Amino acid sequence: MITNFKKTLPIYFLGFFLLTALYSCEDELVGETQIYSNDFSQLDLRNFNNSRLFVFENDTIMGFYHNEEVWVKLFDIPPHNAIKITIDVLAHDTWDGNLDDGVSGPDYWYFKIDDEEVYRTTFSNSVCESTYCLRQSFPDEFIKQNFPKEGALATNIPGLCSQAGVPNQTTKYSITKTFRHFKDSLKITMGDELMQTNAFSPLCDESWSISKIEVSALAVR
Ligand SMILES: [Ca+2]
Ligand SMILES: [Ca+2]
Numbered sequence: 001m002i003t004n005f006k007k008t009l010p011i012y013f014l015g016f017f018l019l020t021a022l023y024s025c026e027d028e029l030v031g032e033t034q035i036y037s038n039d040f041s042q043l044d045l046r047n048f049n050n051s052r053l054f055v056f057e058n059d060t061i062m063g064f065y066h067n068e069e070v071w072v073k074l075f076d077i078p079p080h081n082a083i084k085i086t087i088d089v090l091a092h093d094t095w096d097g098n099l100d101d102g103v104s105g106p107d108y109w110y111f112k113i114d115d116e117e118v119y120r121t122t123f124s125n126s127v128c129e130s131t132y133c134l135r136q137s138f139p140d141e142f143i144k145q146n147f148p149k150e151g152a153l154a155t156n157i158p159g160l161c162s163q164a165g166v167p168n169q170t171t172k173y174s175i176t177k178t179f180r181h182f183k184d185s186l187k188i189t190m191g192d193e194l195m196q197t198n199a200f201s202p203l204c205d206e207s208w209s210i211s212k213i214e215v216s217a218l219a220v221r
Contacts, residue, residue: 031219036074039212047073056209057157063209064092064160066202069191072213076184080217083181085188087111088153088212091171092160095206097124097136098143103197108142109208112189113179124148125171138173161204172211178218186215
């Protein structure tokens, strides 16, 4: 026993040292203040551009979009050095994920901070069988080969337009990302590059909506 203890003790010390080194490299959160929260239930579209609301599944949400951008500007943000953004996105109908055939995809969704793209992914509402499965990049950024609907917040929502009333044809995702940011104003732009050249109405074939945006100002050191 004593021999074993003597052998393993240095390994414990090494592990402790590595863990300490690892954590000391990470940012420490010392303050967090929520500065914005909008689930559109108050019909609040102040400082938005290209926004529109509709009721879907008894919920007022912003949408729906296909090859469009919508943005919101926030002002008078208290002093901070990072910003945390949560966006809840609904992917309606026949999203084709990473499919790269020049007709149906890829189907990208992205967002920008202060006009600079910071996040880009794809969503897929495809079935996934041994012979047919259109992969998506979410929960990672483009391009990763994840399963359709992977990382979703909810999948049991009917389609909206081309799949109206069909079960499980809208998928809801919640995306939370933290970025370095210092300015007292912030512009968040959400957009897509959807492709469906063979559809009579591409907007009806596949589209997206936003059900919630939350922003927190962070102090990290
Ligand atoms: Ca499609
Ligand atoms: Ca498509």
